[in-house]
Amino acid sequence: MDIVLFIFLTFITLNRYVIQTNLSFSIRFMELVGLGVLYIVLRNLSNKNYVCLLLMVVVSGIIQAIYGNLQLLEYYPSNHSGFRMTGSFFNPGPYAGFLSAVWPITLGMYLFNANIIEQMRSKSGSVFLKKMFQYIFNYIPMFGVVSILLVIPASQSRGSWLAVIISSCLLLEYRYRVIKRLFNKYTNLTKSILITGCILIIGVSLLGIYLFKQGSSDGRLFIWKVSTEIIKENPVCGVGLDRFKAHYMNHQANYFSQHGETKETLVADNTYYAFNEFIQFITEQGVFGFIILLFVLFFIIKIKTADVKERNELGIIIKISLLTIGVFAFFSYPMEILPIKLIMVILLSGLAKLDQNKTKLFQNFKVNVPIIISLKTLVVGCILIITVFSFKYINSLSESFKNWQFALNSYQYGDYETAIEAYEEAFPELKDNGEFLMNYGKTLSIYKQDEKAIQILERAKIHLNTTIIETALGDAYKNNKQYKESEIAYIHASNMIPTRFYPLYLLAKLYDEIGQKEKAVKIAKVILGKEIKKSSTAIKEIKQQMKNIITKNELFNKNKEPMK
Structure with a gap:
């Protein structure tokens, strides 16, 4: 794990500073370096301290959940004028993503608290400390489960809902083995019916999630579609870390200039993220970087932590927590959110600690003092x-x-x-x-x-x-x-988001001011015939000015006609 993560970080650095021709300012890269140092520090924690660190993650989730509930009850203001609940984040998406990342740790510590408590008590000599550990590891995870469950539905984040449902099913199955027992009990025909039923339920659920906010879903699908064009142009090493936003809107403008005002114009907007971390990663790091990422994922799955039961359960919690972040990453941008990345580094360092097949490099080399x-x-x-x-x-x-x-x-x-x-x-x-x-x-x-x-x-x-x-x-x-x-700049702006009135308005004004009357009238008529996505005073004023341009130019043309 240490080696493959080092290769991963090295490639991103080389791709940023050596392979790419343009270098953009990137807070994400600074965070990546800092998180690499943090990984090394956490890698050397004792198992007891690591379990306490996971408990602190649960506590942070509880604090955020309480904060969100207080915002819903209007005791605290949210950080976004369009939403009542954001926690300490800037909108409900990252907030829900953080809670979904904390959720499997919380539920896992609650389901397997008996073994975790026994492990912590065995390493503490004091009777008082043993009793304290029992209360802490019994009640804090339980309170975390309740508080997060109360808030997650109100976030209206479908990615976080899906992540929470999948992680809950996996943890509950690992704890109680319900599906395994059912499969052992029934015949092959019954098993086939159960599998078909499960597939239908999953399919209907995914359709429901899609239809719940269809406009948002269509918007994400369109972003993924345009992103593939960037990948086609830069397949090997991508465009570099944090440079998705430098390329995306130009490709969106090219798409609409070629295809005209399709139904996708209704969901187009200024876009900074791909709303799918895997697509954005391929866009920025190319196929070569994605192959390295697949190696990281392979080692995460491959790592064995099962020398004792407690460690095996802790390893399962960590792997399911990483999977939860991965599920959320399919529909959002968790790698832009530092608290989520901190949780991920905590999980990766814990998994590397618990690896039973790890080897120490250079252990056979003898070096003088x-x-x-x-x-x-x-x-x-x-x-x-x-x-x-x-x-x-x-x-x-x-x-x-x-x-x-x-x-x-x-x-x-x-x-x-x-x-x-x-x-x-x-x-x-x-x-x-x-x-x-x-x-x-x-x-x-x-x-x-x-x-x-x-x-x-x-x-x-x-x-x-x-x-x-x-x-x-x-x-x-x-x-x-x-x-x-x-003219080129205004047209490009209009092609980026064809539903916007303002770029076309500026273009019409430009033509009118420089005496290109026919073009001015043509654009004015386009604006007047344009479908209004969301009515506003500004749009009404724009339409009125376009009528004035048409009237003025028609009157000018009429006066130019020779007398009969």
């Missing part, structure tokens, strides 16, 4: 140097993020000059961050610093592309009298 001391000194020195430079970089990065936030606040108040100054201070550290460059370029465009806005927005497109970047770029080009480039 002076060489050992020199090597240890070298390692400690390297760690100290890396730590010093890391803290220096982190402090600098922290200041840059503070300046970015200050710039966003200044922008909201209309103080564009102060916002631009803050953006300039943050630029050296965040010059490869697409979202930062988008905000910076948009502010420059509004403040009429068009040449600089064009430079920043064109740089932003290398790392991220959205309708916001394209429309801001179109505005900057128009103000700079580069009308052809402005």
Whole structure:
């Protein structure tokens, strides 16, 4: 496990810094390095401390579940205006994903608490501690099961529901062996009927989950469809870590420019994630990276932890917990959520600890004491140097993020000059961050610093592309009298999300201002005939302005006609 995870991390690093031509700012990569260090630390915990760590994960799930319940009861505000419950997360999806990751650990510790308590009590000499362990491992998992069950249905996250159901069935079957006993009892015909019935129930359940939020489901299917085009263009090593968002919207625009306004336009939007970690992983790391991932999954399944009953049960809990995260990963973006990744690293380190077939490398090599001391000194020195430079970089990065936030606040108040100054201070550290460059370029465009806005927005497109970047770029080009480039940007923005009125509105205004009256009228008529996805005051105003353009140009053409 240690070797294959090291190869996995090494490939991602080489693909990011050596193989790919463009390097984007990536918090995810920084987290990946930090999680690698954490894995090494957790790998050296004793079994007793590791079980206590799993209990702390359960406690964190209980705290989040209570927090969510209090939000539902309106004692605390949620972190998203569109949802009543988010826990401490930014929307219910990651919140439900975190609870679903904690769930199998909680249920597993509750179902197998007798063996876990016995294991913990045997390693504690004090009678008081033995009694305390009994109460803690009896009641905390039980409270966790109840509190999470109360909150998960309200999250309306179908991926988390499916993950919780699958993990619950597996843990309950392993504990009580109900299906095994039934299969041993009945004839082959009865078994076939039971299997067919189970398949039908699963099929109907999956259909129900799909229909529950059909628009959302269709949106995910469309994202997966477009993502395959990125994979076709970059099959071997992908586009690099955190660069899905740099490529996706361009491919979505290409799709609609080729196929027109299909029914899929109704579910298209600005997209940052693939909503399927496996598809996104292939997109970013290619088939070669996916093969390494399959080796990781193979070793997770292959690891044996069954020297004693307690360890076998702990190994089963860990494997089912990893499976639960995997199920959720089919429908969401857990690898963007640090708390879920922390749980995954805890589980992987525990599985590597419990592996009964692991071997110690270099155990037969004999090294002299002076060489050992020199090597240890070298390692400690390297760690100290890396730590010093890391803290220096982190402090600098922290200041840059503070300046970015200050710039966003200044922008909201209309103080564009102060916002631009803050953006300039943050630029050296965040010059490869697409979202930062988008905000910076948009502010420059509004403040009429068009040449600089064009430079920043064109740089932003290398790392991220959205309708916001394209429309801001179109505005900057128009103000700079580069009308052809402005037209291209507006058309590209319109192709990205064909249901949006604003890019076409800007295009019609551009044609009208530069005297291309026929094109202006044509686009205005397209806007007036466009189906409204969600009515708003802005759309009504756009339609009225398009009527004005048509009326003005028809009157102009009428006045141009010669008198008979």
